[in-house]
Amino acid sequence: MPDIRIPSFSYSFTESDVAFITDEVGRLFREGRHLTMGAHGEALEEEFVRYTGVRHAVSVASGTAALEIALRSLDVAGGEVVVPTNTFGATVVSVLRAGAVPVFADTGDDMSVSVADVAAKLGPRVRAVVTVHIGGLISPHTLELARLCEERGIPLVEDAAHAAGASLQGRHAGSFGVAAAFSLFSTKVMTSGEGGLLVTDDERIRDRxxxxxxxxxxxDGTMSTTGYNWRLxxxxxxxxRTQLRRLDEMVRxxxxxxxxxxxxxxEVxxxxxxxxxTEAVHNRYKYIVELERHRPRDVQKILRDRYGIALGGYVYDVPCHLQEAFRSYATGPFPGADRMCPAHICPPVYPDMPLSDAAHVADALSEVLRG
Incomplete structure (x- = not known):
């Protein structure tokens, strides 16, 4: 078996990034500054506000925390929240932790949530809808979904965990719903290893x-409700902050x-x-290829064993309605998710990937699929 020559993802930090990080971390310790929720956290929030065009940003411990906080701020407890079945389980867990029941909606042709199925699921107990910008694409259907939610008087929340740097018609991720949750996890387009950001135009959600x-x-240190340790x-x-400064460059x-x-x-x-x-800037967190004749696991194994190429993670191969933890909430059918989720692969994409390596991946994938 050859060594993995082309990994599934890679970080992007320049020498000036590393110098800024090491200098500022050293200053924290030498000057005895706060190590949590300090000046840099505030600066990150201000810079992300300027970048996204949304009025408020709150830094938190993870994208999952940002999503749960958004849902708790909307008082969804005791009701239902419509979520895509094609999402990472943390989206559903956030709904459950916020005290609501998840209602799954099917997948559309671009792997985003089906607006028609969302409309069919908007019962009297629904208190919010969550859309997920899968793979870093803000689907044009998001505009239709936002209109639907506005007409029904139901808040739309964006799970933008994949979507830092993505936009649609000049509007950045985070500007289509009442609140949005971004992830800074290790594999994301903009990363700090762990972390998250909640953005909103609503002062009440910000304060909450x-x-x-x-x-x-x-x-005074007392509590009138319960939160959690969700600090950054x-x-x-x-x-x-170093990643945000180069976000557009990394997306390019x-x-x-x-x-x-x-x-x-x-032509394959x-x-x-x-x-x-054309009206969307896809941040290419994932490059998605739907396979019509091959099994993804077979393609993954051949690319790894024969060509030294590691594929990226799926988005997602087992939809939530088929996972044991959430199966009791499934009210199908889900033909879109059942077709697309187990039938796609994600070739490696990262900002500093040599185009010669990308050509090797494309040619190897073409050979495998034609064979």
Whole structure:
């Protein structure tokens, strides 16, 4: 078996990034500054507000925390929340932890949630809808979904864990719902290892998020409700700030790889490429290829064993309605998810990926699929 020559993902930190990080972390210790929720956390929030165009940002411990806080701020407890069945389980867990019952909606052709199925699931107990920007694409259907939610008087929340740097019609992720949750996890386009950001135009949600992230402590240290330890450290904020400064640059690098894939895979039969519309900036967290004739696990094994290529993680191969933890909430059918989730692969994409490596991946994938 050959060594993995091309990994599934790779970080992007320049020498100036590393110098800024090490200098600022050293200053924290030398000057005895706060190590959690300090000046860098505040600066990250301000810079993310300027980047997204949303009025408020609150730094938290994870994207999952941001989503749970958003849902708790909307008082969904005792009701239902419509969520895509094609999502990471943490989306559903956030609904459960916020005290609501998840109602699964099917998948559309671009792997985002089906607006028609959401509309069919909007019963009298639904208190919010969550959409997920799968793979870093803000689906054009998001506009239709936002109109539907507005007409029904139901808040739309964006799970933007994949979507830092993505936009649609000039609007950044986070600007389509009443609140949005971003992840800074290790594999994400913008990362600090762990962490998250909640964005909103609503001052009440902002204030609620600031309260809940720090155990819901009142100024006197007492609690009138319960929160959790959802704080972001200064070290994570420092790393995140370097990533945010280069976010557009990193997205351009990812799209250069995706453009090469598009060109070299365009004529391959038996696949469908999920090509973004012209009005969208896809951040290319994932490059999704739907397979019509091959089993993803077989393709993954051949690329790894024969060509030294590691594929990225699926988004997602087992939809939530089929997972044991959530099966009791499933009220199907889910034909879109049942077709697409187990039938796709994600070739590696990262901002500093040499185009020669991308060409090797595309050519190897073409050989495998044609064979």
């Amino acid at each position: 998020a600031r309260l809940l992230r720090d155990h819901a402590k009142n100024p 450290t200064e070290m994570q904020a420092i790393v995140s 690098g990812r799209n250069a790889v995706a453009a090469l894939y598009d060109e070299r895979l365009a 039969e038996g696949i469908r490429l999920l090509t973004p519309p």
